[in-house]
Amino acid sequence: MVMAGKASERLKSLLNQAIAREIQVSIQYMWQHVQTVGPVHVLLSGELKKIAIEEMKHAEEIAERLWYLGGTPTTVPDPIKVGKDLREMIEQDVKDEEKAITLYKQIIEVANEEGDVTTAEIFKKILKDEEEHHDFFTTVLEGLPS
Template sequence: MAVKATSDYFELLNKAVSREIQVSIQYMLQHGKMEKLMRKVIPENILLDKTTYEAVGKFLREFAIMEMKHAASVMERIYYLGGSATTKSSKPNIGNSLSEFAKYGLKAEEEALVLYRNIIDAARKVEDWETRELFEKIYSDEEKHLFKFQEYVNIQDEPEGSEQAPLSEWRRIFTSDYFDLLNKAVAAEISAIIQYTNQHEKASLLALREKNTALEVVTEKNKAKVVSELLIPIFKAEMEHLEKISDRIYLLEGEATTEPDPLPQIGETVDDFLKLDHEAENYALVLYRKIIDEAMKRGDSKTRRMFEDIIGQEEDHYWTFDDFLR
């Protein structure tokens, strides 16, 4: 007998999606902020091959990737049951120190365990054994994350040190309006990650349910399957872009945004996905050209080179989607 999923059940599952998107962004941006925090390393620690910041940064990045995989798995299940997966994220909390990272991480994981116990119980009641098994696996992962954050929640942060020296002439190029421009790129990357991940899972379902020709039956492929597969490396690339851009912002003593902009749009059909993704890549290309131009004007060669590399990848994405729209 098919599972009869109610609107309340889908709402519960979508709370998990929102939560997974939240912590994926949260942990990735905290990972990026390590570039800023490592400047607080006391002289004794500079002699070490690896500092606490690098150790924590490594597992935060791993957690961020795992949480987005969790989000994708739950999205897939929602679509399979006939629902619609949300693109909304709960609000990430970043913090300004290792202890705050751990505190916010611990809180997020505690909330997740409560939510996922409720989902496991709800799945049992409606005899949705696949969802129950999925969340039991996710629950196990989140419990490990919680234990990891517990190790660091009482850590002593590095001292602030002496009063910051006046800004040098070179550092004066990094003004608030420049950070606003860079944060438009962060917001665009967050939007793309959510949009492409969601579409990948929705396309996977369409690939299972829509085979209209003999060729599609024989090859076990259709347009939806092809699009679903091509979205995988693209949203992975967008995750790397988010990491690089946020790293750069934090290194320059700025703060990265946590909000997607423009808002992710999913669509109903594979053709919708392609059109919306084509538009998203066009938006990124125009924006990143502006950033490159502004970086060049200010003499920020490192940011310029970074975005020249990113824009090359975004152009590849643009033409990939464009090929399907001809």
């Protein structure tokens, strides 16, 4: 059972993995927003920028929770992979969102096992956002010419 301000090393490690991922994709999506050109820029760049900002807000929220639980938030992102063209960018984004969905379901499970209702609730909300991002990227990918 989690006491106020305490969590297992396993849960704190998972939260740091989530932070590293959120920092990674916030930079990745912002650079994709900057680097898209032509009609694609008009159609996608605003959404990429919006999602990038949402991901940074997730990183902040997770970092605040980790700090409360006695952990130190990482400042090191997972590897950033912008992509050389739109298809490569969006394919990578789909993979990154799938990884996030898997990780966040695991965090919810561990938090529930430890009786940490607040962390579980935070990640349920973030998971919903990640599923929406995944839906956006898969929809874009389906519409791209081969």
